[in-house]
Amino acid sequence: MSYKNFPMVPRVIFGRGSFNQINEVLAPKRLSIDAPFIFLIDDVFKSNAWLTSRIQLAYGDRIIFISAKEEPKTSQVDALVEDIILMSKDRPSGIIGIGGGTLLDLAKAVSIMLTNKGEAKDYQGWDLVKNPAIYHVGIPTISGTGAEVSRTTVLTGPEKKLGINSDYTPFDQVILDSELTKDVPKDQWFYTGMDCYIHCVESLTGTYLNAFSESYGNMALELCKEIYFENNLSNIEAQEKLMMASWHGGMSIVYSQVGIAHAMSYGLSYLLGTKHGIGNCIVFNHLEEFYPEGVKLFKQMMAKHDIELPKGICANLNDTQLDTMINVALSLVPLWENALGDGWKKIITPDKLKNLYLKM
CATH class of the missing domain: 1.20.1090.10 (Dehydroquinate synthase-like - alpha domain)
Structure with a gap:
């Protein structure tokens, strides 16, 4: 009998206030001064310096605010990947998703599509991803979806709603800071x-x-x-x-x-x-x-x-x-x-x- 050899998130920080360690977690993962970190952040934090002021941007690092009002789409992933490729000389050092399930799924999908050819819809299914994703970090600001730990990224495509289920989907690092969930309605x-x-x-x-x-x-x-x-x-x-x-x-x-x-x-x-x-x-x-x-x-x-x-x-x-x-x-x-x-x-x-x- 053959058993599934599933990956898990290899590194986790848990603790109230642990988001303050984001910069020291990322620093050793920077590949070069031309390889920025891209932060995909729920736009509810756009006017909230309480969270964003703790992120030290350098060397072309960029924050992209994204609305979580709609479920993530394959077309949205493709547009983000194209935008990221056009704006940086080298492949990014990493993608950091900060938000609920929508933002975490987008971060996982973008990190996969930066190293795999074609469109995101081509990978909706089980074990279709060929190349490892780039380094990606998940930081939930709402609890419940399990997106921070799962091996799927659920996307609505032109023909179906289905996850990119693969061994390359799970985050390389997760930061679980319950303080980030304090203002959830x-x-x-x-x-x-x-x-x-x-x-x-x-x-x-x-x-x-x-x-x-x-x-x-x-x-x-x-x-x-x-x-x-x-x-x-x-x-x-x-x-x-x-x-x-x-x-x-x-x-x-x-x-x-x-x-x-x-x-x-x-x-x-x-x-x-x-x-x-x-x-x-x-x-x-x-x-x-x-x-x-x-x-x-x-x-x-x-x-x-x-x-x-x-x-x-x-x-x-x-x-x-x-x-x-x-x-x-x-x-x-x-x-x-x-x-x-x-x-x-x-x-x-x-x-x-x-x-x-x-x-x-």
Whole structure:
């Protein structure tokens, strides 16, 4: 039997205030004075010198502010790569992503496409990347997606929403500083934290489950319950615990897979542009048939934090649009296999998916 030899993030700094070490972490990685560091930063920090003032730019280093209002696209990756190639004499010393899952995924994808020919859409799938990415660093400013630890970078392409899943995708360095998450709005904190919770439910109930995934999944699940149910956690404790839940939730799917909520939310995202965290919540809310315990707990957490999910987002879609979403969801074969086993096509038909989408 052949076992998968998955890479992990080789270097991690964890601690409140650890972002202050960014300059000393990067200094030894500079290749030459003509090889700049490129910082891709969520534009919510554009007028926030609290974060950017700690980055010491030198030798043509550059900050590119990027809006995270939309999910990352393959065309966006291609445009960034072209821009970076045109602006620097040499290949950059590294790409540093600072933000939530969108920015982290963009940083991973750009670092891959700087060393691989063609367009980002050519690499959507499993193990299609041929050349190692350039040095890349992930610094999350919101917790839950697991993008800081995963071997995928999820992108919306012209034909599908699918990750660049490869051994070259994971970051070379991650800095986990919970202080960077202190200003996250409450609804965003909930939706992104629930992305982590749903990772755990899908991993722990899936057919791909093994002791490796189970140990990380259980740890992340317990942290999520503590964060979203306990009343005696300080803000700092909750921020640190959610950062670790995100890490462990991401690790739980490294050696297994996610499931139905993710497959269906990819359909929502591809057609409607629904953001990943809230999309997962909208779908998961209707999956009692498949995840009865997980959905019951999810509804309790929504009630506790006064979260109202959007309703009727699929109500006015025509059959062509619904078919597009269904086809995107059904193309994610490993997710369905993990959720329902080899016979998943007998359980999940296009009509079944259509009826589920129409409830949302």
